[in-house]
Amino acid sequence: MKHIITYLRPYGLRMLMGFIIKVAGTFMDLGLPWVLAYIIDEVIPLKEVKYILLWGVLMLLLSVGARQFNITANRMASRVAGDTVKKLRHDLFLKIQQLSGSQVDYLSIPSLVSRMTSDTYNIHQMVGMMQRLGVRAPIILVGGMILTFTLEPVLTLILVGILPLLAYCVYVVSKKGIPLYSKSQSSADKMVRVVRENVNGIRVIKALSKSVYEKERFHRANDEVAANEFKAGATMAVINPIMNLLLNGGLTLVIIAGAYRVNSGASEVGKIVAFLSYFTMILNAMLMITRIFVGISKANASADRIFEVLNAKEELKPQEALTEKEVYGTSEIENIHVSFRGVTFTYPQRREEEAEDDDSINVENIDFGIKTGESLGIIGATGSGKTTLINLLLRFYDTDKGGIYIKGKNVKSYSLQELRSKFGVVFQNDMIFADTIGGNIDFNRGLSADRLKEAAEDAQALEFIDHLVNGEKCGFDYEAAVKGANLSGGQKQRLLLARALAARPEILVFDDSSSALDYKTDAALRTALRDNYQNTTTIMIAQRISSIMNMDHIIVMEEGRMIGYGKHEELLLNCSVYNEIYQSQMGE
Template sequence: MALGFIIKFTGTIMDLFLPWILSYLIDVIVPREQISEIIFFGVLMLLCSLAAWGGNVLANRMASRVARDTTQALRHDLFAKVFSLSCRQVDAFTVASLESRLTSDTYNIHQMIGMMQRLGIRAPILLLGGMAMTLFLEPVLALVLLAALPFVGFVVFYISRKGIPLYSQLQRAVDSMVRVVRENTSGIRVVKALSKADYEKGRFAGVNRAVAARETKASVTMAASNPLMNFFLNLGLTLVVVAGAFRVYGGETKTGAILAFLTYFTIILNALLSINRMFMLYSKGAASARRIGEVLDAPEDLKLYPPDHKETGFHILFDRVNFSYHAGRDTVRDISFALKKGETLGIIGATGCGKTTVLNLLLRLYDPDGGSIRIDGDDIRSIPFAELYARFGIVFQNDTLFADSLEENISFGRELERRAVEEAVACAQARWFIDELEEGLDYRLTIRGANLSGGQKQRVLISRALAARPEILILDDASSALDYQTDARLRRALHTRFQGTTTLIVAQRVSSIRHADHIMMLENGRIIGYGAHEELLKTCAPYREISEAQMGGEAV
């Protein structure tokens, strides 16, 4: 950037010399009638023009490269920062807003950095240099022109001050539009199935109008600067031309000086218009930079605590854990349980009772508000994240498949051997449908695995969780799309091949967890039943009701 500024500075100085050389040529050299001197100064003007043109072209190419590299680095850092944000921080920013900051906001920064390099040196030098040259050539006329500049400066300052908040509001409106688009593209099947396309079109039209209205307001506000600047500058030029005519008539000023003065005025006018354009892009870029800065400067929410080990004798221990997503009523309260290595915990309960929240806390996607969670006696807040997450194999309730081959979706960049992938596929009961595919594990999925059925997706996701032979396996409603027979075969395979793996299963079906070593039933974020299947049938009425409803009284 510094080298580009030096080249741009040199080229701009060459531009400033041209009118002065022309004035000297007309007023001094031409009256001498020396052809050789005229040719010399003509060649000098040509060389200055070529130097100015070449310097500006080279500096502009360098500016484009710097803007590209800067934006690339900024986008990379922002993307990396998003991954270091806690889930609580992501909830606060919202996914739609983060997507907008990674795309439209970084684009605004790119535009600002590129334009600042192109005009940030050239325009001020042309403005200040042009005024200096006019003062040198014709001080009286220059003072007439300078009288208009305070008005121009006030216009630029006032409108820029108004523009930045408007562009901030515009970007927030863009966030809302991105959110609506994201919701509709993700749920397009539901929208079509319920014949709500017209309703969603109307909802999008509303946020689209809001974006257009805010953009119009910001653009109209910023656009007012150009005509106002032209008005004041052309008013000054009119006074300059009138005063210059009287001075030429009175013999106080030469014709070449007036010609050079008018050329410098054009340079000053273009410089001011460039500065105004630069301020418009700066207003938009500054608003975007502030939004990006909010993410980059977000404090580390999940800090690594000093080592804290207590011998508990259990692999996983929850001790009176409380947590709330928002200030107010706790989502889960007084959650306590203990699992030895290789044991299985089934978690069941009504929708919204806190089942997934318990898993999120174990994964340290959130930190509990009270109590402690330990793995092998270590507080999970003292375990480095890479080490903590390496212990888990996870299937989330709403998990994602990527547009890649089946093998890559299962190995997931972990450089697993093909044999480990095949064993995981067999255990997850996915081998039979994968073998039927012509490409097998090389079969390429579409976005979100749309070319697989619901049950096939779940088996691929379970394969991903099992492939690295995790120490702790988490299955969050991972068998909801499986038939009872496949679900039973999966449970038998897990019991046989993963005996040393501690497993937590969230399920809506009693049959999926009835053979677990421990079953925990939640209601409104509290434990209302804990024990084995037979024990809960005797001691927990809600669990017994669910069992009777799903499996029938005889099975109970």
């Protein structure tokens, strides 16, 4: 929780003002029973109406003042809580953007979503509660004890005897509750993952008639969440009944003892009435403290999860400690635009699971280089390591061995912004946003309308864009749905291709981005790339040989290794796997 304090420091003055106002309002509440006792015991016996009215007005002013002061303080507390968590969410979002691929794999996307939503909500609740109940409850508890002692020292001893038992109960139960809330959040992560997978794969689930199976899978995840939440809630719920039992028992003793003292003349009715009011206020204060402990238990578990992300090491920052040779490679690659030199890599999770198994390696000893303006095609079976090469080139992950160079400079020595600004990329499962067609192509880069149109034309997307109409919105102003739900597969791919081409990047990367295009459109796209992007280096992963057969270089991948490298004609002669793919696809 100490990390949350750093986020509260900018609002220290506002919190201090709210604290002062809350204290003033709470003291006004504490003064009401004392004034009532004075009226009953001292003013009423005088039988002077004016004094009764005067003290009655004082009670009214205390009531109104307490209400206004508490409302003002609560509003200030809510604003501090909102602003604090807003900054926390902002920093958490930025940190998530900086996480490496291995860190995202370890934490998991559903867990990151949960930390951004439910965990920050728990922090919000705790920060607001501490400024409201965290100020009011201790003042009422301590102040009420002091005032009850001034009114009835004998009866106060009953209250003093009960409070240590209550404090011990709260401590023991809260100590058990914190780990249970952590476990509850972990199971919630699993449920979010199931929901996310179902939302993303809803069409496949329906097409394969797996709705019943998925319902059962969600039911199991939901049951686990419910069971863990019940266990945590049931553990913390023990506090209230025990407190009520102890406090109600104490209240009974107070009433009995008070009645004896009034009857014997050792006390007065007004003092007993005031004492009972204070006793009730102290009861409520203890209940407030219980709520605070529950809130802190949840917030503590959530804070640990949030700051696990915020304190994560920045794995992808520029590595200034590289030697000159590591940064610039060797003289062999000085005139090469993109090169891999002895690159070997294993995904971290697989590395841990199969640490002693050579088969755990995803790509091994990858070595090639292409010049500016040249094109490279990558082909191979599913799982052969094609996309892994792109992940390493864009530095989503760092290599285990070897180096990757752009213009002779190691990608690890670039800032991520500088490195990735060189690329235009289309991934296998890329994202179309709920925005206009023009907005999806521009992607908030401030590109001109002419450039958007040129990119759409090169991507063979202009024809379908010109025919998009929805009321008054048409063409580039047409609103695309989330994930392009109102576009066909081919239209989505062409739109994504236009986005990649729009900024005229140094390097174009297409990861199986033409699979939904017909052969005529695919051929037209390759012609546009060859004619209009001569100085752009192109790397294309493809399943179809026709998409890459005319490229300057072709890599054939199998089980993470390069088993073929060269031009189309060379590979037909020298690479049996490539020849087999060619024969099966081209029918020759």
